Amino acid sequence: MARAALADPVADLDVAIDPDFEPQKRPRSCTWPLPRPESSSAKPESNDTDIIPEEEDDEEDGATTPTVGIDGSGVAIEDQSSNSPGAADGSLSSPGQESGGSPRSSHSPPATIGALTPSSLAAQQTPRKASSRRNAWGNQSYADLITKAIESSPEQRLTLSQIYDWMVRNIPYFKDKGDSNSSAGWKNSIRHNLSLHSRFIRVQNEGTGKSSWWMINPEGGKGGKAPRRRAVSMDNSNKYTKSARGRAAKKKAALQAAAAAAGEGGGDSPSGLSKWPGSPTTRSTEDLDVWTDFRSRANSNASTISGLANPELDEVPDDEPPLSPMFYSSPGKALSPGKTTTSGKAAPAELPRLADLTGTMNLNDGLTDDLMDELLVNINLVPTSSSQSSPNDSSGFTFGSKPNGLVSTSAISSSSSNSCLSSNGNGFSNSIFGPHTTVSLHPSPMQTIQENKQTSFSSILSSFGSQTLQDLLNSDSHSHSDVMMTQSDPLMSQASAAAVMSQNSRRGLMLRDDPVMTFGTTRGLQSSQREMLQSNNHNQNSLRPLNGGLNLANEANNLANVKQQLLLSPLGGNGSSSMQIDTSIFLNGTVSNNGGICQDRFPQDLDLDMFSGSLECDMDSIIRTELMDADGLDFNFDSMSNMNGVSNFTSTNQTSQSWVPG
DNA sequence: AATAATTTTAAATGTTATACC
DNA sequence: TTGGTATAACATTTAAAATTA
Numbered sequence: 001m002a003r004a005a006l007a008d009p010v011a012d013l014d015v016a017i018d019p020d021f022e023p024q025k026r027p028r029s030c031t032w033p034l035p036r037p038e039s040s041s042a043k044p045e046s047n048d049t050d051i052i053p054e055e056e057d058d059e060e061d062g063a064t065t066p067t068v069g070i071d072g073s074g075v076a077i078e079d080q081s082s083n084s085p086g087a088a089d090g091s092l093s094s095p096g097q098e099s100g101g102s103p104r105s106s107h108s109p110p111a112t113i114g115a116l117t118p119s120s121l122a123a124q125q126t127p128r129k130a131s132s133r134r135n136a137w138g139n140q141s142y143a144d145l146i147t148k149a150i151e152s153s154p155e156q157r158l159t160l161s162q163i164y165d166w167m168v169r170n171i172p173y174f175k176d177k178g179d180s181n182s183s184a185g186w187k188n189s190i191r192h193n194l195s196l197h198s199r200f201i202r203v204q205n206e207g208t209g210k211s212s213w214w215m216i217n218p219e220g221g222k223g224g225k226a227p228r229r230r231a232v233s234m235d236n237s238n239k240y241t242k243s244a245r246g247r248a249a250k251k252k253a254a255l256q257a258a259a260a261a262a263g264e265g266g267g268d269s270p271s272g273l274s275k276w277p278g279s280p281t282t283r284s285t286e287d288l289d290v291w292t293d294f295r296s297r298a299n300s301n302a303s304t305i306s307g308l309a310n311p312e313l314d315e316v317p318d319d320e321p322p323l324s325p326m327f328y329s330s331p332g333k334a335l336s337p338g339k340t341t342t343s344g345k346a347a348p349a350e351l352p353r354l355a356d357l358t359g360t361m362n363l364n365d366g367l368t369d370d371l372m373d374e375l376l377v378n379i380n381l382v383p384t385s386s387s388q389s390s391p392n393d394s395s396g397f398t399f400g401s402k403p404n405g406l407v408s409t410s411a412i413s414s415s416s417s418n419s420c421l422s423s424n425g426n427g428f429s430n431s432i433f434g435p436h437t438t439v440s441l442h443p444s445p446m447q448t449i450q451e452n453k454q455t456s457f458s459s460i461l462s463s464f465g466s467q468t469l470q471d472l473l474n475s476d477s478h479s480h481s482d483v484m485m486t487q488s489d490p491l492m493s494q495a496s497a498a499a500v501m502s503q504n505s506r507r508g509l510m511l512r513d514d515p516v517m518t519f520g521t522t523r524g525l526q527s528s529q530r531e532m533l534q535s536n537n538h539n540q541n542s543l544r545p546l547n548g549g550l551n552l553a554n555e556a557n558n559l560a561n562v563k564q565q566l567l568l569s570p571l572g573g574n575g576s577s578s579m580q581i582d583t584s585i586f587l588n589g590t591v592s593n594n595g596g597i598c599q600d601r602f603p604q605d606l607d608l609d610m611f612s613g614s615l616e617c618d619m620d621s622i623i624r625t626e627l628m629d630a631d632g633l634d635f636n637f638d639s640m641s642n643m644n645g646v647s648n649f650t651s652t653n654q655t656s657q658s659w660v661p662g
Numbered sequence: 663a664a665t666a667a668t669t670t671t672a673a674a675t676g677t678t679a680t681a682c683c
Numbered sequence: 684t685t686g687g688t689a690t691a692a693c694a695t696t697t698a699a700a701a702t703t704a
Contacts, residue, residue, distance in 0.1 A: 665704100666695105666696100666703100666704085667702100667703080667704075668698100668701100668703070668704090669700100669701080669702070669703085670700080670701070670702080671697100671698100671699085671700070671701085672695100672696100672697100672698090672699080672700090673697090673698090673699100674691100674696085675694100675695080675696075675697095676693100676694080676695075676696100676697100677686105677692100677693085677694080677695100677702080678693085678694105679692080679693085680687080680689100680690085680691085681688100681689085681690085681691105682688085682689085682696080683686100683688080683689105683696085
């Protein structure tokens with residue numbers, strides 16, 4: 001829906017982006033001009049193929065994926081396009097200097113520009129005055145360009161770096177401005193626009209450290225453009241309020257979009273998700289799940305307020321609760337095939353560490369106690385596949401792990417087609433591990449959590465039986481969802497949204513293959529904590545397939561306890577009273593001997609009480625035990641590679657070879 | 663000297679604000 | 684007033700580099 005609208009205003013570009021383009025092997029640093037040596041490697045494998053091959057490349061991709069250029073008219077702004085004569089390279093040198101450094105004029109459009117550009121192009125594309133170009137590159141605004149870039153992507157999403165790349169490749173004006181020196185200005189503007197316009201939404205990229213995907217907000221497109229989020233005048237004393245609003249606006253939009261996406265199909269209809277324009281879902285596994293951004297940028301703010309209520313919350317008007325940015329889980333795509341297996345550094349990152357499998361839900365940020373109580377338990381599904389096994393599919397199974405071994409994301413696949421997950425046909429079993437649960441015993445203020453630095457949350461809701469899910473969400477999904485959505489508690493929203501979707505999907509029959517839901521990251525852990533976690537991870541680095549027979553639940557609890565302990569460790573130091581338990585419980589209810597993993601089995605058994613009870617046990621002792629045995633505590637995903645479902649999940653105290661290379 | 667662990671640094675990424683058109 | 688561009692200040696996060704054990 002929105003998409004169409006969005007598309008309208010913008011001329012279509014016949015450009016295709018390599019879906020596999022992965023500019024960031026090395027996460028956030030996509031910098032092409034990476035200063036650092038390694039960076040080069042960082043460049044995506046696809047680098048060569050890159051996003052948009054110059055000029056006609058589209059074809060290359062086009063074959064496979066429909067490029068955006070809908071109308072075909074698509075004249076691109078491309079250099080080729082008429083553009084500047086001579087400047088094939090697009091170097092339309094703008095007036096003045098290209099370097100970003102300076103003054104606004106740098107990219108600005110001055111009249112002089114006309115000569116430089118492919119005016120015709122712009123003219124054709126848009127109704128705007130043909131004659132005068134608003135900008136050096138044409139009449140399109142940054143937002144328009146960004147929109148095009150995103151739309152040109154087969155998956156309707158691009159990372160920031162990809163957007164940059166697209167610009168450079170496709171907009172003559174920027175062609176020669178890709179270097180760090182001259183790109184600062186326009187890149188800043190790109191970023192600015194992405195953040196500013198609710199028309200764009202940021203989607204978490206499950207990949208390790210990867211920057212977010214940017215997509216078109218399905219809802220933001222009314223009229224092609226979402227309302228602009230304008231800064232509130234500063235005069236109002238409260239800075240927080242303002243900022244909160246700004247964020248809230250976009251977040252809200254995101255939520256709405258998400259809700260729309262989810263609900264559109266009819267609140268209950270599972271199809272809703274797939275309808276989301278930007279949804280990659282159309283492609284098998286790629287599906288988006290909505291997540292909110294746990295990460296709160298307010299960190300600093302929070303920290304300053306230590307222990308107290310989140311300022312934003314306090315300050316934000318009821319009508320505009322601070323919303324976390326909505327994140328849509330990124331499809332597995334990011335997981336570029338082969339990536340995992342690859343060498344060295346990259347590989348480790350992809351390895352499914354326990355931590356990676358762990359999701360932590362931060363219950364805070366405006367979450368009411370009541371809600372918290374009600375939502376005492378959040379269950380996350382654990383990603384079940386080993387990265388080794390098959391990332392290739394976009395089954396979306398991904399492990400987002402942080403280099404440091406901290407949990408960053410977890411992906412899960414929910415499967416789809418049938419209750420038994422053998423999902424995607426790629427033999428990739430969606431859930432080898434069963435549901436993964438995360439429990440937060442106490443609602444804690446955002447800041448607390450943040451300071452604890454644990455902000456990761458991942459889940460595969462779909463794995464839960466709808467019933468269970470509902471239970472978790474406190475029986476009445478509707479009410480919750482409503483509340484959450486409206487109240488906009490980030491966490492709750494996420495949870496609820498996810499839950500809703502999950503339910504919907506399940507009821508309706510599932511989502512997509514690759515409902516990878518990732519989210520959250522553990523950030524800022526203090527080194528000591530990191531260390532602990534790392535060590536913990538280290539020990540657990542290899543998750544061995546558990547060979548049946550284990551009491552998975554117990555094991556899971558144990559693990560959870562350990563993890564909890566870690567999290568509760570004083571190291572967190574903020575004195576927060578909140579208890580955050582990051583438990584990764586691998587309930588293996590899903591594994592069945594019969595060679596199939598049936599999700600169905602799990603849900604019914606899942607009971608909140610069970611978890612709560614388990615959590616109440618003497619954790620210390622358990623933890624101690626667990627830690628002592630830590631060495632032996634290994635999990636191995638190796639077997640997962642077989643994935644056909646017959647996987648046994650065992651926690652072993654046996655030896656274990658870690659599947660970690662080396 | 664080699665290695666691992668830790669800390670620091672640089673840069674990318676994001677958000678918000680402001681000025682001006 | 685709205686919508687854009689241009690800049691900038693900041694915050695967050697990560698990989699890489701540097702340092703330390």
